[in-house]
Amino acid sequence: MLSRLGGWTARRRFWVVAAWAVVTVVGAVLGGSVYDRTDSLDGTRPGLESTQVQQRLDEVDPEGEVVVAVLGGRDFFSTDLVSQASRIMFEIREMDGVAEVTDAYTAGGLIGSDGQSSLVTVELDRGLSEDEALGVADDVATALREVDVPEVLVGGELLSVRAFAEQAIADTVRGELVALGFLCLALLLILGGLRAAALPLAAALAVIATTLLALTALAGLVPVSEYAVNIVTLLGIGLAVDYSLLMVFRFREERAAAPDAALEELLSRTTASAGRAVLVSGLAVATVMVGLYAFADPLLSAMALGGALVVVLATVVGLTLVPALIAVAHRHVPGRDQRTWVRRPRASRQEPGVAKGVREAKGGRGPRGAQKARGAKPPVGAPGVLAVLAGFAQRRPVLVVLAGVGTLLVLAVPALQLQLANSDASALPPGSEERRTAEVVQADFEDAVQPLAVLLDGDPTVAEMRPLLREIKALPGTDEVFIRDDVQGVTLVDVVPRGAEAGPGAQQLVREVRALDGLPRRVGGPAAELVDAKDSTVDRLPLALVLVLLATFVLLLLLTGSVVVPIKAILLNLLTLAATFGVLVAVFQWGWGSDLLGFEPWGAIDLTTPLLLFVFVLGLSMDYEVFLLARIKEEWDRRRDDSREANDRAVLAGITATGPVVTAAALCIAIVFLGFALGELVAVKEIGVGMTVAVLLDVTVVRGLLLPASMTLLGRWNWWRPFVAASPPVPVPVPAVPTPRSRRTSG
Template sequence: MSVTNPLTVLPLRAARWSATHPWRAISAWLAFVVLAVALASVVPSVETDDADYRLGDSGRADELVTDAGLERPDSENVLVTSADGPVDRAAAQAAAAELVAGMTGLPGVDEVSEPQWNPDESALLVAVQLARDGDEDVDVAPLTAVTREVQQAHPDLQVRQSGDVSLDEAINDRVAEDLASAEGISVPITLVLMLIAFGALLAAGIPVLLAFTSVAATIGIMAPISHLVPSEGTVTSMIVLIGMAVGVDYSLFYLKREREERAAGRTTLEAVEIAAQTSGHSILVSGGAVIASMTGLFVMGGATFNSLAVGSIIVVAVAVLGSITVLPALLVKLGRWVDRPRVPLLWRLNRRVGRGGMSSRLLGPVVRHPRVALALSSVVVIALAAPALGLRTNAANLETLPGDIPEVATMRALTSAFPAEGAAATVVVRADADQQEQVGSALADLEERAIATGHFAASDEEPVTSQDGRTTVLRIGMPYDEADERVNEALRDLRTDLLPAAFDGADGLDGAETVVGGGAAANLDYLDRQSDRLPLVIGFVLLLTFLMMLATFRSLPIALLSTVLNLASVGVSFGFLVLVFQHGWGADLLGFDNPGFVIDWLPLFVLVVLLGLSMDYHVFVVSRIREHLDAGLPARLAVQRGIADTAGVVTSAAAVMVSVFAIFATLSMLEMKMMGVGLAAAILLDATLVRLVMLPAALVLMGERAWWPRRPVAPRDEQVEDPARELATSR
């Protein structure tokens, strides 16, 4: 069998060079990792800023407000309530007076307001306006020190502080703690799973080591790249999540095949070459599929998706590079020592799983009764995916943050005691300075019209005009929480009807620019952009992966089947997200308050990640079936042997992915929980029901037609019983 496919030639040549120059390959990889890690300490990373997230009318409004110097300064709030029972008014007022006296004049403080009672006089609020300090946050440590002192002096009261700076710092600290916890747990769990998969310490450690070094190298490389694509705060966690999953899986595929060939009597060099030609080919294809899926994030655009796409693409590329270069070198140097030291019980268990013993009982009925198996599995998948039809998305808000963060609990108590701080719209008008009077009249008319709809509330705030007289800002409140569906309805009405009605007919305002911004408007603009571009992203990703499968296997039915099965996995993932986070199934078990929606950016991210990662073992399984077909086996037998040969590897690979994603489901940040639940549930079902039941059942039913237009059958005189031996003699 001649080897002409570039995706087969490349890993084979890389393996041969690494196998004959092992120390050079190992040294080059170590130098690459060290250099990449060093970049992070030499080149400062560029983080995203507020301007990077501007989108649509809300983005334009934010730009105008910033250019005019009218952005609201950061503020901190101190809430004084009773520790138990009715509040002591005299004690609360005394505590508030101490807060005002202690915070007035502190560095970074512009103004401390007079204490304000809420309507039922159960809470007293002291608001602190912070000074503008460029792009840097004011240090609020002196303020929190005053708050602690007042709390100690008044033990019968609750004196709590939260605000723009302290809340952000608390959230960032919690995210860092969560990620450190996930990283600390994921490595030992992955190592244990590798021990179960291989039954030997060295074999178990190699995939984890390569995945870890791939992640470390990618984090270092992201530092200089962030100067081109600013790095979003969550990108490191995504690199760890995806890097550990694909890095371990790629090494697992390669190492499993190399051990299998050695067990069949090949030399180490022969085994490495066969693994390069088969598993190495699968690694390149599956890595390309992941990268193709991730490029779909660029279609959506925006700072978050661009940053996540770059980080994910790089870590996958680095993991592929390590798997086809340094891994063959390590295997050649270790030889049969890679199976040492053995863990006796796990070694025996591994030998049984490796022979497909656990899947044979399932495969038999599937192959004998493919129609029944496909029908039953399809019913299960459809039932699990059906809730996705009711998917509701919304931006993250205060209610989606962990309630055990003191600053979050304080802010929730503050908004409950002072409900005026709800959703709001910011109307920004850009006009000539001599048109101030007309702008003021039009804004007054707009506010009157808005209040009359019932969607907006009267406010004591007056319009604010910039020093040059060209930009005017009016903030109009709404009597709804930001997650309320009526907020978007009100904003659309404001933009399309109320604002034009107030300004288009106003005299002397020709050429004035009017836009609606604010946090709620930014959420609406994001949802509109996502709904507009999501079909393009889905179509783009599916088309790319379809073309890759078509080019790899040269079979139209296989490419179509791959696409359908991937969509089934995505549907199951979305179904689980709806059941858990909209309907609250398992909320107590996972430790979160049911928000009633899925955070807006997650469905798209889960979709592209899942479409990419599910291709890992799909390509591996179908490639093995293709090997048996190349050797001349009948289609039904090729399917049965291919699935049985790869069942143990697929189980191990899926176990790694599910365990890593499940760890994220245990973290306190709701975004991480949603991502972990969606991916873990879909991968678990994909690796079992989809790939071990639906895939073989569909292939058996299609028979020879599955490989149209060209069935890869060897001539009769070239058919062999052992595809691996045929590969070994084809060099």
């Protein structure tokens, strides 16, 4: 089927390119409106205890959005300041959309400990839409800035969410520009020509534009988060470039092997072989993205929707548009050893170490080295980095496995101290007003800490509540306890924690209050929401792992026909994931290298970052795994003599042939993610840095060393299948391909 698809796209190449061009232009024109139709999802998961508490409080004591302001830098008790500020506070009360104002001038609000600042909270009407509330908040901020004090800081959750959304869009634009600029240069050097380099870029633009168009249409049916747009951009560029490079490299190889073959035949072979890897990879990555739904989080579900959509479209583009583009521009795709204005061929200029790698690939020494690759196509020019690493790993498999696994485990050690938290204003850029407001409130107004909301079931009397209140007061993390008498219809106790309202101490206090005996109760508030989110993630993680890993296992089983290879691939991918988490903790939680990356650590990792990295790392690791294993399986099927030597030759031949495309794809996608690591939002920066580290570790330590070393140790057991009788060796005669004398390397 894929072979026929390749031939069809070659014959109809201009129609295929024209159709995708129309869709891309429409997507570029209309898809941008998705930014105006996104929703600011709060990530609240239904059914959790803290969610139930908040829903009950919203029923009996509905509250609108709150604007928080700090007026500072001048003596609070100054007579003219009191008069002016009081007048402005009364004016704010009269504004349409304002429900209540609490300030130190007219309503007994909080004054800073230095007497130089005061806190103002403005509650808006509950019935306002998001846009209406933001309009009122801006009017309130304008009025507050009329107070004659040196510094007026205005923030709050409503304005912080808007700042997050605006910064996310700005980071996306900046990341795209930086990534595309460096990506163009990298593709130019990799493919050796301007027109050849344009092929992956055209595929990436098509994927992004069409996905944004699809998200715009879906935004009218389901909520779409602005962060899903970031995911679309990251995955769209990365996967489109990966799949394009795989197809272009395989086309060059097929053309070099049969220079007189017709274009239609070459693209049929290319799509039948490389297209199969693209299809399996796309299915694997899409399945991993769908695994986000297992966490039952609205924000993650929106990201899963965008991610799965872009993977499907990237796969379709890789199987249709990319072959059509190759058919149109095939004369401008230089061979690997062809001289261009960008590069000179390296075949006659090999370094001694590289020559050694080629010599060993053709029949070098070493009990586990790959001897003559009987029936394999000789490598063109100098071998790639992965081929050299693979040759080294096959000569010393035990040492490489021990050293590689040990390195990844050492990198993973910091992950044992992983601290998760919900991103708040502290994750905004250091200079943003919303972040500065939150920091000043936390530092100077301890009484403004949001307490734990303990909702008691039934209608207990004060006497019945007294033992429970004494126990809560005796807990080490409790600062203050008082019964709320301003909420009708429920019995509510506020428990003020010591320290930050959602810090480790407050989270521990939530667990201790829930563990007490006595009256039935439910606990809500920011700390309880974080505790419930973390517990829910841990509870649902096994389900997500089973769904993702089982689907991955089945796809690799169908690709390779082996049970051992998928299990080994999954274990190696999990090692990469653990090492990435460890690096992420060291950088973003401990602050190693924070000055270099331009951010201030806040002592935790965003709660969604490990989940997103879980699917991204597994997905892209599987991407490269499929590329390599598909070719290794081809080489194994060419030999099939069930010997250890045949296994070693197949592994080295597959890595030698596919290593360059994997290296090039990894370099390109690392550039893409590094572009987003330059963003201002810490959460986006975490994803960018985490994915860059994961890709680099995966393509060097895992694919370059651990994959060939482990397959060498396993030998013919790599291809074991239970309940399948071993077939006798079937030699496949393959004509020897003479190696030109000019390309031989001396011993």
